[in-house]
Amino acid sequence: MSNTAVYPVSVNNNGKSIWSFLRSEMKPKGKIFTPFNIISFPIMILGLVLIVIRFWKGIGSITNLTQEVPWGLWIGFDVVTGVAFAGGAYVLTFMVYILNMKKYHSLVKVTVLNGFLAYLFYAGALLLDLGRPWHVINPIIGNNFGTSSVLFLVAWHFLLYMIAELIEFSPTIAEWLGARRARKILSSMTLAAVIFGITLSTLHQSGLGALFLMAKEKIHPLWYSEFIPILFFVSSIFAGLSMVIFEGSITNRVFSNQLTEKSHKEHDRILHGLAKICAGTMFAYFFLKVLVFIHGQHWNLINTGYGYWYLLEMIGFVLLPMMLFFYSYRKNNITMIKIASILTLLGIILNRLNISVIGFKWDAAVHYVPSWMEIAVTLAVIFTEIWIFRWVIRRMPVLRESPSWVNEEK
Amino acid sequence: MSLGRRDFMKTLGLVSATLTFGKAKAEQHKNNVEFHGILYDSTRCIGCQSCEFACAEVHNLPEPEDMPEAGVVRKTSEHSRIVINAFDTTKGEVYARQSCMHCNQPACDAACLTQAMHKTEEGPVIWRGDKCMGCRYCMVSCPFEIPKFEYHSANPKIEKCTMCYERIEEGKLPACVENCPAEALMFGTRRELLKEARKRIVENPDLYYDHIYGEQEAGGTGLLCLSPVPFNELGFKTNLQNSSYPELSKGFLYSVPSVFVLWPALLLGIHEATKNNNLKEEENE
Ligand code: SF4
Ligand code: SF4
Secondary structure, three states: OOOOOOOOOOOOOOOOOHHHHHHHHHOOOOOOOOHHHHHHHHHHHHHHHHHHHHHHHOHHHOOOOOOOOOOOHHHHHHHHHHHHHOOHHHHHHHHHHHOOOHHHHHHHHHHHHHHHHHHHHHHOHHHHHOOOHHHOOHHHHOOOOOOOOHHHHHHHHHHHHHHHHHHHHHHHHHHHHOOHHHHHHHHHOHHHHHHHHHHHHHHHHHHHHHOOOOOOOOEOOOOOOOOHHHHHHHHHHHHHHHHHHHHHHHHHHHOHHHOOHHHHHHHHHHHHHHHHHHHHHHHHHHHHHHHHHHHHOOHHHHOOHHHHHHHHHHHHHHHHHHHHHHHHHHHOOHHHHHHHHHHHHHHHHHHHHHHHHHOEOOOOOOOOOOOHHHHHHHHHHHHHHHHHHHHHHHHOOOOOOOOHHHHHHO | OOOOHHHHHHHHHHHHHHHOOOOOOOOOOOOOOOOEEEEEEOOOOOOOOHHHHHHHHHOOOOOOOOOOEOOEOOOOEOOEOOEEEEEEEOOEEEEEEEOOOOEOOOHHHHHOOOOOEEEOOOOOEEEOOOOOOOOOHHHHHOOOOOOEEOOOOOOOOEEOOOOOHHHHHOOOOOHHHHHOOOOOEEEEEHHHHHHHHHHHHHHOOOOOOOOOEOOOHHHOEOEEEEOOOOHHHHOOOOOOOOOOOHHHHHHHHHHHHHHHHHHHHHHHHHHHHHOOOHHHHHHHO
């Protein structure tokens, strides 16, 4: 960053007010007619139309939900899977701020931003799924605390965790605005926010699994166990890191102009380290899954359709990517690491959907299959998130280095 | 770190004190009110649907249009809180009621994050529209799959039997009980009903199958059922556990406060311990 950069909040702002700064920042930067925009924009508009219909005619007008299967794609994928994918933020902040593994520091900002947006949007998608969203305020303002509800805990943790992540990310916003004092105060809160955030994440990552504990007879026995919370927690570690690997390889290509030569090289070293951690946690997860399986004594169920499906998830999308991670770590093969991360992510989608949607009321006569409109809304939510992400990356020093005054002040 | 460790722990303590939701719900016996319930005796039920019609009328729901028919399982829905089904059994055609069981420790109540689903002191489990946010977690959790949701409304309600709570408060009987011409339904305290049910079985062992559905199921329920045949023949769920469903997530909820207290301390400790090994960075490989 050159010293001539103009910051709206700093003393020497060349007469530029904060408003004119923000207005100029609002304008799109970069080409408008990219393939991504051409595909995503119509879907976002379509999503918006569908959401209007949904609030006008009821949830049933655009979803295929039934009385037996009250939670579908929006909960099973957007919320339950999305939050697991967003787990990278708490894992990385744990590694960097708690274990002081400095090597990964360059990834923290972008991962926290990703995590924050993921929570904002995917958990925000929860509002679409609420039949009476105007009462969402009830469990928050405290006139009706359903304190024995796991969902109450999860909802509160979402909210608090978003605040924690916002605090973690806020120094970058201050850097963007050139607010030196604010940056100093905000970054002094980072450690507290990190510790709070990790605690919250531990609880709500497992809490998302605990949501399904009462649906004991409804979930296929190969997936239901009293250990769902622990399994959800452990798998959120490598789910989050795989997302970091996957997203990182895309953002680094798309926004390569933001990165220095050095950080490109560094990125490969980081992926290498992450591969090892993924492999390790996946091993622990696989081991736990095997224990749970033996404990559940469901040998007889293996030779059924659901049994094969279960084996596919366990072997094709846990064991295989785990071995790929090990192997590519050994051989230092970056491409292989990326492939492994994609397989892992698919495995997490499978697992979460198997519990929340596919294996839910597996014995019902009619199965729930999401409507194309549910899928369109989900895509619209994801695309909107990416648009916002891109907007931020192009403006704030997330991938690129912080402005020089930050280091001067240290 | 400008926020002192002490302050930090204190804030955290406060936050966790207000947010340790691990509090499990104690059985709600204030004022010594006993749980009430309904005893349904399918040996007496003649399948006339009077209860269905009465229920629809009292709760402003559409009148039922179909009739009990063996081989067809009608279900409660957003338009009907109670249904009577016919079953071909080993003892000929038998009728069976399906509606909310008014569990002693209801899964729906434990699931509800707004306390819209609520186990009253008197026993009925009611739904309160001014609190519900329509998340449908009650539906996910209810082992009997009773709460139903109006998917085609912009202001959707959860429909389920409330044991006519308003009528009970006025000292009246639930509409179904009042209108049953065959005395197949009986309202009373759960204790009286269990006694009555046992008496009927003992006095007429040939007529009854020796089991009171709801005495143990799901930790005990307010609706108790008698049958001439094993209950699976009447479409009752016989794979349910005998302990209550909220029990299943209690372990998790109980662990929340301790994580909230231990985790931050632990994390801070590790942070302090690793603070000075910047030099050893490479060892993290
Ligand atoms: S049967 Fe279902 S809806 Fe009725 S009280 Fe029990 S858990 Fe709640
Ligand atoms: S749908 Fe309403 S009654 Fe059911 S759990 Fe959600 S808030 Fe409670």
